[in-house]
Amino acid sequence: MKFLAISLFIALAFNNSACAQEKAKQYEIAKPPSCVNNLGEPVEFRERVGGRLQVAAGMANRDGKKQPFVLRMNYAFSPPEFQSFIDHHECAHHQTGDVDRPHPPRNGPEHLMNESISDCIAIMFLRDEQAYDETKLNAVENAMRKDMVKIGFPEISISSRISNMKNCYKKEDGSAEFIKIIEQRRAEIIKKLAFVE
Numbered sequence: 001m002k003f004l005a006i007s008l009f010i011a012l013a014f015n016n017s018a019c020a021q022e023k024a025k026q027y028e029i030a031k032p033p034s035c036v037n038n039l040g041e042p043v044e045f046r047e048r049v050g051g052r053l054q055v056a057a058g059m060a061n062r063d064g065k066k067q068p069f070v071l072r073m074n075y076a077f078s079p080p081e082f083q084s085f086i087d088h089h090e091c092a093h094h095q096t097g098d099v100d101r102p103h104p105p106r107n108g109p110e111h112l113m114n115e116s117i118s119d120c121i122a123i124m125f126l127r128d129e130q131a132y133d134e135t136k137l138n139a140v141e142n143a144m145r146k147d148m149v150k151i152g153f154p155e156i157s158i159s160s161r162i163s164n165m166k167n168c169y170k171k172e173d174g175s176a177e178f179i180k181i182i183e184q185r186r187a188e189i190i191k192k193l194a195f196v197e
């Protein structure tokens with residue numbers, strides 16, 4: 001089974017941790033958005049609770065019946081602004097077709113690029129369609145920072161991820177145009193590779 005997505009989050013979130021099981025604050029779970037992948041298939045949202053670290057995470061994949069889905073894990077532990085961000089980040093992996101491509105090596109440049117692209121698409125969508133203002137953007141960044149610290153990410157990973165999101169928030173493109181640009185670039189790269197071969 002192919003695991004995509006905020007795989008960094010999950011891998012670490014479900015690993016061993018010395019963290020005590022203190023009672024974390026719980027939030028209401030946001031309604032999932034509607035999401036359609038690059039092939040026009042509707043994406044299902046499913047819930048799961050578990051893991052020792054009480055952090056929200058998401059995963060984009062297809063199940064045994066090839067149904068595209070997003071797994072929403074532990075959403076109750078994060079504020080709704082961040083829950084929606086994860087939903088749209090995972091949806092972006094479906095919209096860009098990441099889910100149907102072989103998973104690049106974890107933490108390699110291609111993987112990190114895919115993550116930055118999904119972050120960017122999610123932030124633009126939330127800005128344009130959900131009226132995310134600076135306050136909501138800050139709520140997303142703070143929740144992300146808190147979880148990434150808890151999981152044990154180095155500061156450089158956290159700050160570069162957040163600065164990418166801030167830059168995306170300022171971009172003039174909308175998420176749909178951005179997805180098109182990404183598709184075109186991928187097609188060009190594939191053409192170049194074909195030419196070389």
Ligand SMILES: [Zn+2]
Pocket residue numbers: 004005006007089090093114115118
């Ligand atoms: Zn991701």
